[in-house]
Amino acid sequence: MVLVVVERDGDGAPTAEAAEVLAAARDLAEGLGVPVGAVAVGEPGDLPGHLAKQGVARLHLLQHELLDDASPTALGEALAQLVTALRPDAVLAASAERSTEAMAWAAAVLGAPLATACTDVRPGDPWEVTRERAGGVLLEDAALDAPVRLLTLRPTGPAPRETAAADEVTVHVVVPDLDASVPRARLVDRRARAAGMTLATAPVVVAGGRGVGSAEGYAVLEELAELVGGAVGCSRVATNNGWRPHADQVGLTGTRISPDLYIACGISGATQHWVGCMNARTILAVNTDPEAPMVTRATYAVVGDVHEVLPAVVAEIRRRAGA
Amino acid sequence: MTGPDVLVCVKRVPAVGAEIALTADATAIDTRHLGFTIGPHEECAVEEAVRIAERTGGSAGVLTVGPPEAEEQLRYALSMGADHAVRVDAPTSDPDPEVTAAAITGALRELPPHDLVLFGAASADAGHAQVGSRVACALRRPLVGGVKGIELDGDRVRLRREAPEGVEVHEAPLPAVAAVLEGLNLPRYPTIKGRLRAKKAPIRVLDGPPVTGGLRTLRLRHRPEARAETVVLGRGAAAAPAVVEVLAELGVVH
Numbered sequence: 129m130v131l132v133v134v135e136r137d138g139d140g141a142p143t144a145e146a147a148e149v150l151a152a153a154r155d156l157a158e159g160l161g162v163p164v165g166a167v168a169v170g171e172p173g174d175l176p177g178h179l180a181k182q183g184v185a186r187l188h189l190l191q192h193e194l195l196d197d198a199s200p201t202a203l204g205e206a207l208a209q210l211v212t213a214l215r216p217d218a219v220l221a222a223s224a225e226r227s228t229e230a231m232a233w234a235a236a237v238l239g240a241p242l243a244t245a246c247t248d249v250r251p252g253d254p255w256e257v258t259r260e261r262a263g264g265v266l267l268e269d270a271a272l273d274a275p276v277r278l279l280t281l282r283p284t285g286p287a288p289r290e291t292a293a294a295d296e297v298t299v300h301v302v303v304p305d306l307d308a309s310v311p312r313a314r315l316v317d318r319r320a321r322a323a324g325m326t327l328a329t330a331p332v333v334v335a336g337g338r339g340v341g342s343a344e345g346y347a348v349l350e351e352l353a354e355l356v357g358g359a360v361g362c363s364r365v366a367t368n369n370g371w372r373p374h375a376d377q378v379g380l381t382g383t384r385i386s387p388d389l390y391i392a393c394g395i396s397g398a399t400q401h402w403v404g405c406m407n408a409r410t411i412l413a414v415n416t417d418p419e420a421p422m423v424t425r426a427t428y429a430v431v432g433d434v435h436e437v438l439p440a441v442v443a444e445i446r447r448r449a450g451a
Numbered sequence: 452m453t454g455p456d457v458l459v460c461v462k463r464v465p466a467v468g469a470e471i472a473l474t475a476d477a478t479a480i481d482t483r484h485l486g487f488t489i490g491p492h493e494e495c496a497v498e499e500a501v502r503i504a505e506r507t508g509g510s511a512g513v514l515t516v517g518p519p520e521a522e523e524q525l526r527y528a529l530s531m532g533a534d535h536a537v538r539v540d541a542p543t544s545d546p547d548p549e550v551t552a553a554a555i556t557g558a559l560r561e562l563p564p565h566d567l568v569l570f571g572a573a574s575a576d577a578g579h580a581q582v583g584s585r586v587a588c589a590l591r592r593p594l595v596g597g598v599k600g601i602e603l604d605g606d607r608v609r610l611r612r613e614a615p616e617g618v619e620v621h622e623a624p625l626p627a628v629a630a631v632l633e634g635l636n637l638p639r640y641p642t643i644k645g646r647l648r649a650k651k652a653p654i655r656v657l658d659g660p661p662v663t664g665g666l667r668t669l670r671l672r673h674r675p676e677a678r679a680e681t682v683v684l685g686r687g688a689a690a691a692p693a694v695v696e697v698l699a700e701l702g703v704v705h
Contacts, residue, residue, distance in 0.1 A: 241665030374634030
């Protein structure tokens with residue numbers, strides 16, 4: 129069996145990342161000639177219906193009060209118990225922060241290796257994976273030598289297909305044996321983010337780097353972002369200079385985004401930044417250097433200074449709107 | 452009463468630029484012409500430990516797993532204000548994550564107890580993102596990852612992280628383990644005085660455990676080059692009408 133750790137959204141449905149992992153698991157399981165199982169936390173709700181369309185045969189629902197606050201360590205412990213009971217060929221999870229922590233915890237309990245941030249999985253003797261190193265700056269082919277292969281998968285983009293055959297999903301409720309005497313972290317407060325556009329979800333991101341020159345220089349980026357219904361981002365240079373908060377940083381150590389349009393203003397496009405924006409559908413680069421990596425990788429480019437180009441673009445948008 | 456003892460685990464990694472050269476057998480980065488550093492997440496972890504020590508009168512230790520060369524990174528952390536350093540001996544600074552975790556777990560059992568052990572969320576080179584979790588599990592300590600805020604309060608610590616559902620605060624009894632993210636603070640640059648002090652500071656060396664892991668690097672590869680057929684819309688302010696035309700085609704302006 130290929131077992132998938134399914135993270136759920138606010139409505140209890142699989143998250144977009146989980147849906148991608150389910151699709152990858154189905155391909156893997158088809159090749160191996162084994163079924164796909166799923167493991168999730170909580171009540172079934174509509175989840176079995178969603179999973180049926182994803183070709184899942186069995187859903188293992190973990191229920192325990194220590195799992196209620198999405199604790200990765202408690203989930204990791206529960207996963208390790210389930211793996212010991214089911215002996216799957218592989219366990220797949222999204223390479224998001226919390227699911228990676230849960231998988232690492234499970235791997236530690238099981239004394240097993242864990243391959244994180246995988247972009248390709250090739251069963252064999254031993255299994256091989258391709259994984260992202262340093263957040264995708266390099267790729268690594270690695271051998272994964274273990275009876276149960278624990279893997280987290282990087283999202284690869286295309287929307288997962290649903291299978292035509294919507295078989296019945298059998299649901300097994302599992303109450304893991306979690307030791308209450310083990311010291312644990314406890315969720316004591318959760319504050320929903322202020323409503324509005326976030327960098328991660330904005331359809332358009334207007335980002336600035338060294339070429340913006342100062343904190344005040346971002347005013348014109350904010351103006352443009354407002355006009356195109358987007359959010360403002362920045363490169364690491366801007367954060368290090370104190371021009372923008374770290375929450376605005378796009379890149380390896382900031383946020384990885386996949387907007388419809390990325391407008392990169394005065395950003396040279398070092399690999400560490402590129403891996404954060406390379407999944408944008410369209411990239412428009414504004415840079416004084418026509419040979420900057422961001423320019424040569426962009427869909428569209430304007431050669432010039434941010435503070436000459438952007439005010440003219442803003443004025444032109446306003447002129448057209450008024451016309 | 453003295454303040455808490457915080458230990459930060461750091462890793463020696465190549466300071467790579469835009470172009471990364473690989474060794475002839477492609478199993479590692481060619482570091483002949485490169486300097487070395489610690490990753491941005493870990494730099495924030497060191498800064499936080501130093502701030503906690505300055506504020507509370509506790510101690511800020513730093514630990515690495517690797518060969519003698521890795522002491523350069525320990526001395527960097529000492530120059531930022533850490534007050535003691537430990538190197539767990541290993542033939543490479545980039546072992547299998549199970550090996551790294553076993554080395555750190557062994558060292559933590561041998562060293563005087565620490566109230567809080569900090570990791571970067573992922574190393575800047577291999578990015579396995581699992582050593583902190585493995586160490587916490589082996590030592591049966593609470594763990595919170597993705598941490599962007601640390602508040603110590605007596606025998607407990609409150610750790611802030613950004614989750615998909617919003618900003619969360621987790622509370623854990625000490626001793627605890629946290630994996631932190633860049634953005635936790637803005638790390639300082641070492642002072643001359645700090646550098647001089649770090650140069651002479653003793654570094655404790657421990658033996659690493661004779662273990663192996665199940666993940667073996669076969670080869671490293673560059674990403675396929677992403678060069679696009681870039682359409683140049685013009686130069687300077689004169690490009691504005693063409694830019695807005697494209698924005699209109701993409702449907703973001705009307």
